[in-house]
Amino acid sequence: MKKWMLLTAFALLLIAPQIAYSMHIMEGFLPLKWCIIWDAASLPFVVVGLITINKKVKENPKLKMLLGFAGAFAFVLSALKIPSVTGSCSHPTGVGLGAILFGPFAMSVLGLIVLLFQALLLAHGGITTLGANTFSMAIVGPIASYYIFKGIKKAGGPNWLAVFLAASIGDLLTYVTTSFQLAIAFPAEVGGFTASFLKFMGIFAVTQVPLAISEGLLTVLVINMLSSY
Amino acid sequence: MKEQFILEAIDVSFEYSDGTKALDGVNMSIEKGKKIAVLGPNGAGKTTLFLHFNGILKPKSGKILYKGEEINYSHSELVKLRKNVGIVFQNPDIQLFSASVYQEISFGPMNLGYPENIVKEKVENAMKETSISHLKDKPTHFLSYGQKKSVSIADIIVMEPEVIILDEPTVYLDPKHVQEVMGLFDKLVDEGKTLILSTHDVDFAYSWADYIYIMKNGKVVAKGEPTVVFANAKELDWSDLRKPMLLEIYEILKEKEIVNGSNIPKNIEELKKCIK
Amino acid sequence: MKEQFILEAIDVSFEYSDGTKALDGVNMSIEKGKKIAVLGPNGAGKTTLFLHFNGILKPKSGKILYKGEEINYSHSELVKLRKNVGIVFQNPDIQLFSASVYQEISFGPMNLGYPENIVKEKVENAMKETSISHLKDKPTHFLSYGQKKSVSIADIIVMEPEVIILDEPTVYLDPKHVQEVMGLFDKLVDEGKTLILSTHDVDFAYSWADYIYIMKNGKVVAKGEPTVVFANAKELDWSDLRKPMLLEIYEILKEKEIVNGSNIPKNIEELKKCIK
Amino acid sequence: MLIDSYSYTNRMYNVHPVEKLLFAFLTMILCFKFDAYTNIAVIILMFVVTVFKAKIPAKVYIKLMLIPYSFLIISILTLVINVVEDKSIALVSFNIFGITLGITAKGVSTAIILFFRALAVVSCLYFLALTTPVVDIINVLKKFKFPSLFLELLQLIYRFIFVLIQAADDIYISQDSRLGYATLKNGYRSLGLLISSLFIKSYKDS
Numbered sequence: 010m011k012k013w014m015l016l017t018a019f020a021l022l023l024i025a026p027q028i029a030y031s032m033h034i035m036e037g038f039l040p041l042k043w044c045i046i047w048d049a050a051s052l053p054f055v056v057v058g059l060i061t062i063n064k065k066v067k068e069n070p071k072l073k074m075l076l077g078f079a080g081a082f083a084f085v086l087s088a089l090k091i092p093s094v095t096g097s098c099s100h101p102t103g104v105g106l107g108a109i110l111f112g113p114f115a116m117s118v119l120g121l122i123v124l125l126f127q128a129l130l131l132a133h134g135g136i137t138t139l140g141a142n143t144f145s146m147a148i149v150g151p152i153a154s155y156y157i158f159k160g161i162k163k164a165g166g167p168n169w170l171a172v173f174l175a176a177s178i179g180d181l182l183t184y185v186t187t188s189f190q191l192a193i194a195f196p197a198e199v200g201g202f203t204a205s206f207l208k209f210m211g212i213f214a215v216t217q218v219p220l221a222i223s224e225g226l227l228t229v230l231v232i233n234m235l236s237s238y
Numbered sequence: 239m240k241e242q243f244i245l246e247a248i249d250v251s252f253e254y255s256d257g258t259k260a261l262d263g264v265n266m267s268i269e270k271g272k273k274i275a276v277l278g279p280n281g282a283g284k285t286t287l288f289l290h291f292n293g294i295l296k297p298k299s300g301k302i303l304y305k306g307e308e309i310n311y312s313h314s315e316l317v318k319l320r321k322n323v324g325i326v327f328q329n330p331d332i333q334l335f336s337a338s339v340y341q342e343i344s345f346g347p348m349n350l351g352y353p354e355n356i357v358k359e360k361v362e363n364a365m366k367e368t369s370i371s372h373l374k375d376k377p378t379h380f381l382s383y384g385q386k387k388s389v390s391i392a393d394i395i396v397m398e399p400e401v402i403i404l405d406e407p408t409v410y411l412d413p414k415h416v417q418e419v420m421g422l423f424d425k426l427v428d429e430g431k432t433l434i435l436s437t438h439d440v441d442f443a444y445s446w447a448d449y450i451y452i453m454k455n456g457k458v459v460a461k462g463e464p465t466v467v468f469a470n471a472k473e474l475d476w477s478d479l480r481k482p483m484l485l486e487i488y489e490i491l492k493e494k495e496i497v498n499g500s501n502i503p504k505n506i507e508e509l510k511k512c513i514k
Numbered sequence: 515m516k517e518q519f520i521l522e523a524i525d526v527s528f529e530y531s532d533g534t535k536a537l538d539g540v541n542m543s544i545e546k547g548k549k550i551a552v553l554g555p556n557g558a559g560k561t562t563l564f565l566h567f568n569g570i571l572k573p574k575s576g577k578i579l580y581k582g583e584e585i586n587y588s589h590s591e592l593v594k595l596r597k598n599v600g601i602v603f604q605n606p607d608i609q610l611f612s613a614s615v616y617q618e619i620s621f622g623p624m625n626l627g628y629p630e631n632i633v634k635e636k637v638e639n640a641m642k643e644t645s646i647s648h649l650k651d652k653p654t655h656f657l658s659y660g661q662k663k664s665v666s667i668a669d670i671i672v673m674e675p676e677v678i679i680l681d682e683p684t685v686y687l688d689p690k691h692v693q694e695v696m697g698l699f700d701k702l703v704d705e706g707k708t709l710i711l712s713t714h715d716v717d718f719a720y721s722w723a724d725y726i727y728i729m730k731n732g733k734v735v736a737k738g739e740p741t742v743v744f745a746n747a748k749e750l751d752w753s754d755l756r757k758p759m760l761l762e763i764y765e766i767l768k769e770k771e772i773v774n775g776s777n778i779p780k781n782i783e784e785l786k787k788c789i790k
Numbered sequence: 791m792l793i794d795s796y797s798y799t800n801r802m803y804n805v806h807p808v809e810k811l812l813f814a815f816l817t818m819i820l821c822f823k824f825d826a827y828t829n830i831a832v833i834i835l836m837f838v839v840t841v842f843k844a845k846i847p848a849k850v851y852i853k854l855m856l857i858p859y860s861f862l863i864i865s866i867l868t869l870v871i872n873v874v875e876d877k878s879i880a881l882v883s884f885n886i887f888g889i890t891l892g893i894t895a896k897g898v899s900t901a902i903i904l905f906f907r908a909l910a911v912v913s914c915l916y917f918l919a920l921t922t923p924v925v926d927i928i929n930v931l932k933k934f935k936f937p938s939l940f941l942e943l944l945q946l947i948y949r950f951i952f953v954l955i956q957a958a959d960d961i962y963i964s965q966d967s968r969l970g971y972a973t974l975k976n977g978y979r980s981l982g983l984l985i986s987s988l989f990i991k992s993y994k995d996s
Contacts, residue, residue: 035858037911038865038904041822063939074335077946078954078992084947085954086985118940122947129919129927130793130951132857136915137818191865197872198896208868230982231989279688280659331953337945338925377798377925379952384556409686410604412555412714413756438688441717441759480689483717483759483782490786496772506759510766532795568967593972601967608960611987621983625969625976655990669968 033127033142034187036135043194048140051121054148058117065115076111080119083107084126087133104183105176106228108151109158120147145186154179172232177225184213184221244270244432245291245323245401249300252286252456260286262456263300268401273427274434275443275464278453279478284436285328287453288403291434292323321350324394328405330386339365339373339381339389346397364396368422384415391419395426402426404435408442420446444468444482445505454478465502484509520546520677520708521567521599525576528562528732536562538732539576544677549703550710551719551740553755554729560712561604563729564679567710568599597626600670604681606662610654615646615665618654622673640672644698660691667695671702678702680711684718696722720744720758721781728755741778760785791955792850797923802844807926808933814918821910826903829910836913844921854916855909862908869904870897924948950992958988 039047066073083103107116121143127133134142154175161171192206245268252261261283268274276284289295290302293309293316301308304319327333336342343364347357365371368388373381381389387407394402404423408416423433437443443450444464452460452467460467468485488509491497496513503509521544528537537559544550552560565571566578569585569592578585580595603609612618619640623633641647644664649657657665663683670678680699684692699709713719719726720740728736728743736743744761764785767773772789779785797803802810817836821829841848874880874892883892928944961984965971970980 033861035861035865035908035912036915037818037821037908038862041819059937059939062943066939073942073946075993076943077335077950080943080947081950081954082989082992084951085958085988088955089958089981089985118943119947122940122944125944126924126948126951128915129924130791132793132854132912132916132919135912136918137911195869195900197869198894199873199875204873205869208871209865212864212868227985231986279690280686331956335946335949337928337948341925341945375925377794377923378949379956380795380798382557406686410556410682410714413716414555438686440689478688478690484763486782487760487763487785490782490789494789496767496789506762506766509763513766513770513772531792565963570963570966589972593969596967596969596972603960603964605960607991608957609964611961611965611983613986621965621970622968625972627973655994673968 033134034138034190036128037137039138039141039194044137044140047144047190051140051143051148054114054117055121058114061114062118076115076119079107079111080122083119084123087127088131104146104150105154105179105224106231108154108179109172109175109232113151113155116151117147120151141190145183145190149186150179150183153182169229172229173225176228177221180221180224181217184217185210188213242269243267244305246303247287247290247300248303250290250297250302251299252290252295253298260456264458266451266458268432268434270432271427271430272432272448273446274449274451275447276434276436276451276453277440277443277479282453283456284453285405288325288405291403292325293319321397322399323401323403324397324399325403326391326394326405326407328409330390333390333393334378334386337377339370339376339378342378342389343392343396346393360396364392367395368392384411387411391422401432401434406437407435408437408439440480440482441484444485452479465504469502518545519543520581522579523563523566523576524579526566526573526578527575528566528571529574536732540734542727542734544708544710546708547703547706548708548724549722550725550727551723552710552712552727552729553716553719558729559732560729561681564601564681567679568601569595597673598675599677599679600673600675601679602667602670602681602683604685606666609666609669610662613653615649615652615654618665619668619672622669626673636672640668643671644668660687663687663691663695667698677708677710680709682713683711684713684715716756716758717760720761741780745778793919794924796846796920800844800846800921802921807922807930810918810922811930814914818911818914821907821914826906829906832910833913836917840917840920846920851916855912858912862905866901866905870901872897954988954992957991958984961987
């Protein structure tokens with residue numbers, strides 16, 4: 010079971026083209042107004058995240074190191090290249106994994122930091138779009154993942170299903186948010202926001218759905234491995 | 239009378255949560271200002287014992303004394319203990335967690351609550367003592383292994399502890415770096431610090447230490463001055479350790495009556511003098 | 515004529531992408547079936563050279579020869595080369611990446627595409643040779659350091675390479691484990707394998723190796739049989755290395771005319787025989 | 791991690807980080823406020839400063855500029871191709887499933903502005919990233935009184951990134967030496983093992 014899941018996960022990552030990077034809205038792409046709006050929208054979540062982490066760290070000082078490693082792990086994962094025939098590569102996001110392990114609010118802080126380092130060290134994303142990317146990848150995605158996971162567990166669903174859906178739907182909602190952010194900043198001449206939103210969703214559906222599924226499978230594997238340790 | 243011992247372990251036993259018995263009735267009395275080497279195979283309990291000396295671990299039974307007084311594991315006393323008993327861990331990669339060298343070394347004094355200018359002064363001194371002043375602004379990940387090791391030693395020196403414990407300090411270091419850190423250790427002992435280190439290198443322990451403990455399976459199986467502990471310890475199981483080469487050669491030469499038998503030599507210079 | 519050399523580096527130079535010059539015109543000719551030790555300080559280029567020997571790195575200039583033929587870095591030839599030249603890396607914690615010992619050791623033969631029953635047989639043989647059969651189903655993270663080291667050696671032995679390269683194989687092992695792995699290495703040489711290892715331990719290299727290379731700053735600065743390379747190499751900069759203790763004592767004894775000067779001893783037994 | 795190593799070795803390493811940050815950010819804001827010509831000027835300016843003053847190799851800089859291209863091209867195409875009701879205002883148009891899609895002059899001018907603005911702002915980011923070490927940036931944030939927990943996490947993550955990259959690199963070499971990437975199938979399996987063992991190692995070390 011593990012074997013086929015791993016193979017499927019990588020096969021899907023393989024098919025997905027390089028646009029995997031495009032979840033990060035590039036530096037300078039959003040108008041200044043929207044940069045500031047998304048900064049402001051992300052800020053409260055990050056503040057709540059910091060307060061939550063602060064409380065937990067006071068109870069258990071070792072948690073700080075763990076969060077440090079979690080953030081670094083997410084970064085390194087995103088920097089790994091997956092070998093493929095075409096030479097293109099794709100990157101797991103770790104959004105769902107982090108949300109399940111550390112909760113959605115801690116992820117808002119870790120996600121912000123990882124995105125900052127991705128901009129500064131890998132030239133993915135940017136400083137002006139940091140707020141917008143944080144909102145989609147470190148806030149919407151993790152919150153969705155976390156509550157999907159909790160919800161399915163509460164309803165008595167199997168662990169693997171909860172993890173799979175949490176990770177893959179979390180991923181998908183991230184793309185939906187990115188599409189929303191692009192569409193609202195750049196409404197179409199005809200059809201306005203809706204038309205623009207549909208266009209971006211169309212592009213993302215092709216490229217990101219296989220990624221979301223593979224991310225879900227990978228997350229199930231990692232969670233399984235962790236529970237066996 | 240007791241004051242001469244800066245650190246003591248009295249009948250210390252310890253078990254890890256998974257049930258592994260790591261220490262089994264360990265007794266050790268560390269004299270102030272001495273160079274102590276703890277020898278023993280992997281898994282003998284050396285690191286576990288060290289973690290007792292600065293209060294990270296608490297004995298299951300027995301007690302640890304610092305300057306003749308039993309540690310009571312209150313928060314304030316632990317802070318004092320850890321300031322005075324510093325441990326340099328084996329793998330500097332794990333010990334170093336700050337982004338730059340200055341930040342790394344300033345971590346300890348900052349936590350002790352010194353004002354910024356005092357912290358700066360202390361960090362600069364520690365960097366000078368370990369000869370790494372030129373690395374001040376370097377990011378940690380730019381350093382070579384030997385440099386990381388020096389930084390991890392500066393991390394501890396900067397706190398000005400009375401006892402410095404070093405877990406396998408010479409592992410992975412090339413002879414040149416070993417010589418450098420050994421020079422530093424001697425300087426620290428001259429300044430009145432007490433040094434405890436663990437090592438697998440019997441040749442090194444033999445010529446460096448004032449006093450040697452040999453541990454096995456969580457117990458102290460032999461102790462004494464190096465020449466005594468290695469020469470007389472016929473009861474030692476040499477399958478886990480080996481005799482220092484110098485001592486072995488000395489014994490051969492003695493048997494052939496080539497050397498004087500009065501003083502057992504601790505290094506090549508001394509051996510040279512023994513030869514008739 | 516050339517066939518006697520199983521591996522050769524000819525004028526090999528290499529630079530890392532950040533511009534660090536790691537190898538600078540290295541020449542080495544490794545004879546089949548010999549025990550080769552490569553000495554040198556940290557950062558001398560030993561590991562970089564080893565990664566050239568199995569084709570992980572490609573020289574910037576110069577060439578690597580396997581059995582007298584230049585490596586051409588085609589996919590199929592690299593596969594063949596890596597099967598025949600195995601590297602045991604320094605830190606077993608990093609080399610082991612599988613959950614269980616069996617899975618770990620089977621990694622190589624699985625990649626070679628052997629059927630499952632053959633893989634099983636090979637893994638079991640390798641475990642027997644390294645005396646770790648009892649660890650078969652253990653998770654790798656439960657192993658002691660010494661056990662991990664043995665597994666990392668089994669990882670390579672299982673692929674039945676002709677040349678086994680060991681990066682600092684004795685570091686951090688206690689004397690008992692060192693003796694064990696040394697016994698294993700001797701057995702492998704008896705079976706006709708060629709062994710190349712890097713080490714900081716001059717005493718060990720001196721008595722173990724058939725041939726020694728000393729590297730510094732990416733260059734080979736001395737080479738030859740141990741007794742020759744250490745005894746004659748007055749031009750060597752001893753700040754980075756030190757003389758083997760045995761040789762140093764032998765030279766003192768020779769000066770005092772206590773030993774015969776004909777054969778330089780390689781171990782204590784031989785020294786004993788030299789004494790008049 | 792080429793960007794990181796240049797940030798410590800470039801010729802503008804010793805320029806005060808606040809000056810570099812101000813220069814980058816003020817220029818960024820400029821990019822948003824003015825037209826495409828200003829932005830082209832900024833792209834040239836940043837190239838000159840980064841390559842000739844900070845001595846970052848031009849090849850490296852240009853390679854970095856190519857990173858966001860796939861996003862840029864795809865997003866801009868998505869933006870400019872629209873449903874057009876009146877074929878006459880479209881510069882180019884085509885029919886799919888009975889709908890007319892096309893590109894209008896207005897769309898093109900928006901696209902041009904967007905294209906150069908994004909590249910100009912990106913070049914400001916690259917100037918900053920290539921000349922200013924993360925350690926310095928964190929110190930500046932400290933001066934601006936960012937919460938200490940946030941800064942601590944920033945430092946820990948920065949440090950651990952390199953610990954983990956080193957570990958990933960070592961595992962990769964070890965796997966490659968044992969033919970872990972000899973075939974595509976081996977490659978998937980090896981990478982799965984690499985990721986999970988990296989996770990376990992970092993989990994254990996913390």
